[in-house]
Amino acid sequence: xxxxxxxxxxxxxxxxxxxxxxxxxxxxxxxxxxxxxxxxxxxxxxxxxxxxxxxxxxxxxxxxxxxxxxxxxxxxxxxxxxxxxxxxxxxxxxxxxxxxxxxxxxxxxxxxxxxxxxxxxxxxxxxxxxxxxxxxxxxxxxxxxxxxxxxxxxxxxxxxxxxxxxxxxxxxxxxxxxxxxxxxxxxxxxxx
Amino acid sequence: xxxxxxxxxxxxxxxxxxxxxxxxxxxxxxxxxxxxxxxxxxxxxxxxxxxxxxxxxxxxxxxxxxxxxxxxxxxxxxxxxxxxxxxxxxxxxxxxxxxxxxxxxxxxxxxxxxxxxxxxxxxxxxxxxxxxxxxxxxxxxxxxxxxxxxxxxxxxxxxxxxxxxxxxxxxxxxxxxxxxxxxxxxxxxxxx
DNA sequence: CTATTTCACTAAACAGTGTTCAGTATATTT
DNA sequence: AAATATACTGAACACTGTTTAGTGAAATAG
Numbered sequence: 001x002x003x004x005x006x007x008x009x010x011x012x013x014x015x016x017x018x019x020x021x022x023x024x025x026x027x028x029x030x031x032x033x034x035x036x037x038x039x040x041x042x043x044x045x046x047x048x049x050x051x052x053x054x055x056x057x058x059x060x061x062x063x064x065x066x067x068x069x070x071x072x073x074x075x076x077x078x079x080x081x082x083x084x085x086x087x088x089x090x091x092x093x094x095x096x097x098x099x100x101x102x103x104x105x106x107x108x109x110x111x112x113x114x115x116x117x118x119x120x121x122x123x124x125x126x127x128x129x130x131x132x133x134x135x136x137x138x139x140x141x142x143x144x145x146x147x148x149x150x151x152x153x154x155x156x157x158x159x160x161x162x163x164x165x166x167x168x169x170x171x172x173x174x175x176x177x178x179x180x181x182x183x184x185x186x187x188x189x190x191x192x
Numbered sequence: 193x194x195x196x197x198x199x200x201x202x203x204x205x206x207x208x209x210x211x212x213x214x215x216x217x218x219x220x221x222x223x224x225x226x227x228x229x230x231x232x233x234x235x236x237x238x239x240x241x242x243x244x245x246x247x248x249x250x251x252x253x254x255x256x257x258x259x260x261x262x263x264x265x266x267x268x269x270x271x272x273x274x275x276x277x278x279x280x281x282x283x284x285x286x287x288x289x290x291x292x293x294x295x296x297x298x299x300x301x302x303x304x305x306x307x308x309x310x311x312x313x314x315x316x317x318x319x320x321x322x323x324x325x326x327x328x329x330x331x332x333x334x335x336x337x338x339x340x341x342x343x344x345x346x347x348x349x350x351x352x353x354x355x356x357x358x359x360x361x362x363x364x365x366x367x368x369x370x371x372x373x374x375x376x377x378x379x380x381x382x383x384x
Numbered sequence: 385c386t387a388t389t390t391c392a393c394t395a396a397a398c399a400g401t402g403t404t405c406a407g408t409a410t411a412t413t414t
Numbered sequence: 415a416a417a418t419a420t421a422c423t424g425a426a427c428a429c430t431g432t433t434t435a436g437t438g439a440a441a442t443a444g
Contacts, residue, residue: 003421021213021295025402026402034423035422035423035424037404037405037423040404041421045402045403046402101355119360122360142372144369145372145376148369148373149373149376151348152344152345155352155357156343156344156346156347156348156349157348160292160343163292163293165347168314177340181340181341184332184337185341185344188341188380188381188383188384189380191380191383192376192379192380195392216429216430217430217431218429218430218431226393227393227394227395228394229394229395229396229432229433229434230392230393232431232432232433233392237432238431
């Protein structure tokens with residue numbers, strides 16, 4: 001299990017610098033000073049390395065969101081969840097990419113371990129929205145649509161940012177705009 | 193100019209089926225029954241084919257949004273813009289992907305023709321929001337943040353859909369959920 | 385009508401990719 | 415000492431984007 005870890009460490013490091021497509025099995029092999037063929041003794045193919053990293057990304061995200069669970073007020077919990085979700089995306093663009101943007105063999109992902117972590121996180125999010133609904137925080141009682149709408153905003157915000165679709169805004173203003181937008185959606189949710 | 197068109201037609205057709213990375217210059221050459229080297233007489237490299245297609249995508253999007261310009265009421269115009277933006281993304285996932293998700297050599301995109309179309313569309317969107325602000329439609333007067341927030345939601349909605357991040361919702365419910373979310377963000381904007 | 389230049393195109397190569405497989409050298413077990 | 419298992423690799427296969435030297439046909443010039 002020592003070798004698997006060394007491969008993942010090298011792969012994550014390289015992916016961070018050059019992106020998934022920018023890194024070859026040969027690059028990873030070179031980084032750990034083994035032959036390319038050795039990689040295949042530990043991972044079936046490149047996509048399996050990807051899934052293993054996606055699992056790690058999901059774990060990092062889980063840890064990033066963990067403190068949220070301790071907040072008692074559903075509304076405060078929801079806000080902090082959103083804030084930290086976005087913060088995770090901004091701080092770990094490659095991990096966020098891996099989890100929510102990159103094209104992957106999605107047909108098989110339900111069987112992967114990383115899927116469980118994702119589902120758990122999403123369930124926690126929906127439950128928090130449900131708690132807000134139960135506390136009569138919103139006029140609307142459509143938990144599913146509320147949760148999905150808030151997720152759309154957060155995901156849109158992060159993915160426009162990390163896939164560089166904010167070129168029409170000067171670079172130094174982008175993060176501030178994202179922050180203001182988060183505050184705005186919170187205000188909008190208040191009268192939802 | 194006949195050959196350039198044939199290359200683009202073949203490329204777009206193939207990209208639609210197998211995605212950008214799934215198609216090689218050799219595949220395109222094969223499709224139009226020429227040698228791979230011939231492609232390079234008409235396009236500098238693969239990325240230039242990409243930019244040409246991105247331009248076409250931007251044109252399709254522009255045409256899709258064109259009817260919106262005729263709507264007098266700023267608020268109605270804004271709603272219809274959103275509706276049609278999302279509709280474009282759902283109907284042409286590969287074009288939307290090309291425009292707003294795919295990683296591209298973004299450093300040079302400002303010099304490309306497609307950038308102008310994108311900027312024009314975004315300006316029109318912001319101007320519509322500004323018209324709503326001028327008409328005292330919102331309490332907030334922060335046009336930039338309002339526009340960006342609405343865009344985040346729409347982009348998040350489309351990109352979660354077309355990059356298959358809605359697996360936790362049964363397939364037949366996804367589109368309905370998207371529709372309900374759009375209605376919800378409209379309601380949310382009303383009390384913005 | 386021949387000679388030259390231009391044009392549209394390609395075969396073949398270079399350096400890279402993911403992946404496989406036969407084979408080697410070392411360590412462990414019998 | 416012989417047999418087996420372990421850990422690894424060199425070399426190949428079929429692919430990729432891209433470049434270069436060169437072909438054969440058409441257009442132009444003398």
